[in-house]
Amino acid sequence: MVEIKLDHIYKKYKGNEKYSVTDFNMDIPDEEFVVFVGPSGCGKTTTLRMVAGLETITKGDLYMNGQVVNKVQPKDRDIAMVFQNYALYPNMTVADNMGFGLKIRKTPRNEIKKRVTDAAQILGLSDYLERKPGALSGGQRQRVALGRAIVRDASLFLLDEPLSNLDAKLRVDMRTKIAQLHQRLQTNMIYVTHDQVEAMTMADRIVIMNDGKVQQIGTPDDLYNKPANQFVAGFIGSPSMNFFDVHLHDNRVSNEKGFDVEVPEGRLKILREQGYLDKDVTLGMRPEDIHTEQVALETFPNAVVNAQVVVSEFLGTDSNLYSKTGDTEFVAQVNARDFHKPGENVQMAFEMSKAHFFDKESGATIE
Amino acid sequence: MEMQKKTPKPARGLNGEHGQVWQAYIFLAPAFVIAAIFFVAAIVFALYMSFNHVNMISQQFEFSGLKNYVDVFKDDVAMTALKNTALFSLIVVPSQTIIALLIAYALSTRGIKGKKLFRLVYFLPTLTSSAALTLIFMFIFNITGPLNNFLISMGLYQHPINFLQNPAYSLKVIMVMNIWSTVPNYMTVYLASLVDLPESFYEAAEIDGASAWQKLRYITVPYLRPITTYVLLTGIIGTFQMFDQAYIFSNGSGGPDNSTLTIALMVYQYAFGSMNTMGYACALAVVLTIIIFVVSRLTEKLNGSNGLR
Numbered sequence: 001m002v003e004i005k006l007d008h009i010y011k012k013y014k015g016n017e018k019y020s021v022t023d024f025n026m027d028i029p030d031e032e033f034v035v036f037v038g039p040s041g042c043g044k045t046t047t048l049r050m051v052a053g054l055e056t057i058t059k060g061d062l063y064m065n066g067q068v069v070n071k072v073q074p075k076d077r078d079i080a081m082v083f084q085n086y087a088l089y090p091n092m093t094v095a096d097n098m099g100f101g102l103k104i105r106k107t108p109r110n111e112i113k114k115r116v117t118d119a120a121q122i123l124g125l126s127d128y129l130e131r132k133p134g135a136l137s138g139g140q141r142q143r144v145a146l147g148r149a150i151v152r153d154a155s156l157f158l159l160d161e162p163l164s165n166l167d168a169k170l171r172v173d174m175r176t177k178i179a180q181l182h183q184r185l186q187t188n189m190i191y192v193t194h195d196q197v198e199a200m201t202m203a204d205r206i207v208i209m210n211d212g213k214v215q216q217i218g219t220p221d222d223l224y225n226k227p228a229n230q231f232v233a234g235f236i237g238s239p240s241m242n243f244f245d246v247h248l249h250d251n252r253v254s255n256e257k258g259f260d261v262e263v264p265e266g267r268l269k270i271l272r273e274q275g276y277l278d279k280d281v282t283l284g285m286r287p288e289d290i291h292t293e294q295v296a297l298e299t300f301p302n303a304v305v306n307a308q309v310v311v312s313e314f315l316g317t318d319s320n321l322y323s324k325t326g327d328t329e330f331v332a333q334v335n336a337r338d339f340h341k342p343g344e345n346v347q348m349a350f351e352m353s354k355a356h357f358f359d360k361e362s363g364a365t366i367e
Numbered sequence: 368m369e370m371q372k373k374t375p376k377p378a379r380g381l382n383g384e385h386g387q388v389w390q391a392y393i394f395l396a397p398a399f400v401i402a403a404i405f406f407v408a409a410i411v412f413a414l415y416m417s418f419n420h421v422n423m424i425s426q427q428f429e430f431s432g433l434k435n436y437v438d439v440f441k442d443d444v445a446m447t448a449l450k451n452t453a454l455f456s457l458i459v460v461p462s463q464t465i466i467a468l469l470i471a472y473a474l475s476t477r478g479i480k481g482k483k484l485f486r487l488v489y490f491l492p493t494l495t496s497s498a499a500l501t502l503i504f505m506f507i508f509n510i511t512g513p514l515n516n517f518l519i520s521m522g523l524y525q526h527p528i529n530f531l532q533n534p535a536y537s538l539k540v541i542m543v544m545n546i547w548s549t550v551p552n553y554m555t556v557y558l559a560s561l562v563d564l565p566e567s568f569y570e571a572a573e574i575d576g577a578s579a580w581q582k583l584r585y586i587t588v589p590y591l592r593p594i595t596t597y598v599l600l601t602g603i604i605g606t607f608q609m610f611d612q613a614y615i616f617s618n619g620s621g622g623p624d625n626s627t628l629t630i631a632l633m634v635y636q637y638a639f640g641s642m643n644t645m646g647y648a649c650a651l652a653v654v655l656t657i658i659i660f661v662v663s664r665l666t667e668k669l670n671g672s673n674g675l676r
Contacts, residue, residue, distance in 0.1 A: 052574065074570075074573045080574065083570070089568065089585070091590065092589075101575035104572075104581060148575075151390075163403075268595050337413065
């Protein structure tokens with residue numbers, strides 16, 4: 001069990017002018033499942049590797065249980081790590097791979113065997129213990145990598161994009177397995193991914209990063225409903241949030257491409273107080289907050305646009321309607337019952353009470 | 368007017384279904400023909416000569432059955448040469464393999480500075496010709512050479528050691544020389560393979576708590592096993608066939624007191640010397656081939672890899 005504090009951590013690689021990680025600041029209490037998420041090259045893996053001790057920290061301090069561990073060797077940090085490519089030792093059997101860390105730490109042989117057997121049972125690997133990694137499928141290798149971490153009984157689990165090499169179905173299965181594992185082990189986990197669905201479904205808290213900087217730290221609900229800025233709003237959610245460059249005037253937002261809707265009084269008040277009246281802002285609408293049902297058209301009569309469906313995707317329970325009003329393009333996620341074919345003209349209601357507004361220059365949420 | 372489309376015809380010849388296979392055979396053929404003529408035919412002819420008493424001057428072949436082979440095992444000089452060669456191989460092969468592996472491992476360590484310089488320096492001996500190298504070593508190990516001067520100046524002993532003429536030392540000098548000249552090549556082979564070893568293996572082992580020695584033992588050495596098989600096999604073949612260094616060192620005699628006589632050198636002496644005993648030399652060469660084959664297979668088995676597949 002360990003409490004971790006990343007205190008204004010920076011990382012700059014030799015030869016680079018720019019910092020790869022800038023001012024990473026976070027407290028991770030015991031037993032928390034934290035997910036670092038962001039696009040490729042945003043610094044999430046670098047941060048994880050600094051926590052592991054595989055990268056040096058350029059500036060700032062990393063604390064574990066109140067002790068600065070910047071110079072502590074990875075083996076002395078009581079951590080277990082799952083690598084993106086699994087890093088299974090090819091010459092060793094599954095059992096030897098899983099028990100290697102314990103063998104190095106001179107754990108008695110019968111204890112190693114017991115722990116490996118237990119972990120194999122949890123992960124459904126009991127029949128594969130004598131196989132070499134080369135004879136396993138991707139999913140099985142991934143489970144061996146997890147097993148190697150489990151048997152160590154470490155205080156902190158670090159998982160670096162562990163599911164990115166698996167197919168979609170297996171990824172969903174393993175996601176559940178890892179979540180169950182966290183509940184069972186009751187230990188800290190830091191999980192790195194570029195997949196926002198993994199982040200949203202598994203995390204207690206998400207750290208969303210871009211360009212080496214932390215954009216927001218919060219629960220999945222926070223990030224989804226109260227994004228700190230346009231980047232977070234656009235990164236979290238699938239399909240992504242729609243953004244409209246609009247001008248706020250009177251009680252409406254509009255652009256020159258045929259988009260024009262009314263802003264409800266509550267939201268308008270905030271915008272007015274913040275001095276955005278008669279200024280350009282960015283309007284953000286989640287696809288599921290754009291409706292085609294009759295009841296919605298009647299409920300939000302002042303935010304209805306005449307749109308034409310360009311591409312439609314039927315997803316079973318929902319349909320994604322890639323549409324445009326005038327020259328403004330957006331996507332609406334509607335009930336599958338309201339499926340519309342490409343080319344159809346459809347009235348769509350924007351649920352403006354759920355709209356997000358962002359500063360056009362800085363991208364910060366206006367609240 | 369409507370254009371009539373041509374019905375596609377199946378490709379034939381080199382563009383056909385088995386075209387790539389035929390292309391491969393065409394590329395392989397010239398080398399195979401040359402090998403068949405100059406190597407296979409030569410081997411068959413040598414095998415034939417080994418069962419004959421051969422007079423190269425009169426070009427007479429007299430069938431002698433297994434006599435040449437029996438003579439090999441009765442010949443004390445041949446046994447001395449065999450012993451020298453086996454000892455040479457026994458010391459040189461493991462030494463060159465271990466040293467090359469350790470240097471390659473050290474040079475592949477993350478964060479080490481001046482890697483290119485080290486590689487260049489370590490690779491330089493490979494560029495030196497065998498003859499020049501032998502002469503340099505003979506100069507270094509000479510009774511009045513720098514090594515003796517150095518050891519005496521250090522007070523390790525009073526009188527210089529005659530490394531080159533003392534049978535107790537002469538083969539060992541050639542061993543050192545051979546190790547020194549072959550390590551860079553094998554080091555390069557190991558380094559090339561280590562480039563492909565994913566860094567995450569070492570990182571995983573570091574997190575598992577492995578020391579540098581344990582990483583070498585449990586990660587690097589097993590990973591390099593197929594390469595080690597290659598190094599061992601070529602090393603065994605090279606040492607059992609060692610000729611040039613012993614020839615230059617002893618001026619072709621295998622001396623002093625047959626201490627540097629190797630089988631390859633003996634084959635040369637009997638085949639092209641004044642004794643006119645080509646049949647016996649061929650029998651020796653065949654015995655050497657069998658020994659190399661057996662030792663190589665044993666080593667491959669002992670190394671536990673799947674060979675060079």
